Amino acid sequence: MTAAVAQVRLSPPPVAQEDLARADMYALIARLLYAPDEQLLRAIATTDEIVAETANAPLAEAWRALASAAESCDAQTVKDEYEKLFIGVGRPEVMLFGSYYLAGFMMEKPLALLRDDLAQMGLARNESVCEPEDHFSALCDVMRYLIIGDESRDAASLEQQKQFFSRNLQIWYQRFCDAVLESKSANFYKHVARFIKVFFNIESESFEML
């Protein structure tokens, strides 16, 4: 009897509009840093402008530049750029993995700590994915999940989001973005890096307000 009752789940508390928007941003960044394709580029190119209440808002400007780059670049060129920057032959130009920035090597202690963090939240890597958990896109996907939750779990509190962000992304995203911005091979991804940097700066600042 009690078991049956326990399975009934009340509808989750609604996620605030600004948090839905944030979750979408994380999802988009995860896509951009995982596998860019034609569909994604066209979608970005045809999206509305970001509306901010302040004039010359950096996020709106970074988005405008990204959309215009998405419009002028063809998908194959962007894919090639992605491969050259982040996959590379031998060693990629720019590393997408947090442990590299935090420990100087891949698969180091930070990755072990991250796995502990994830396990505590009841999360684990999907078996079909071969990248380690500290891939930039994977971390963004965790943030998206924490922000909106799913049918089996409510969204995480802002404090939990803040903790995950500060431990796993805040400490290296600027170095990652700067590495892309300084790379001679980057073109489209410079706009991506600028957008990520502005958005994550906003995230950092907004978490400080809690």
Next chain:
Amino acid sequence: MAENKSRLSRRNFLLAVGAGGAGAAAAMLAKGVPQAETKAQTEDEAKSKGYHASEHIRNYYRTTKV
């Protein structure tokens, strides 16, 4: 009260910089940016259907039954 106030200023801040509005990222969704699947994969589903790795499915994490 203090907590509500800080949350309100956070919301206002996000709206002011353009990171919190429906006009920001929600519009991207509506226009079909392929999104990460929001549905976490359960172990049962994984066993019954297998997992179709596709460029349009970006679901790194599943909830584990711990």
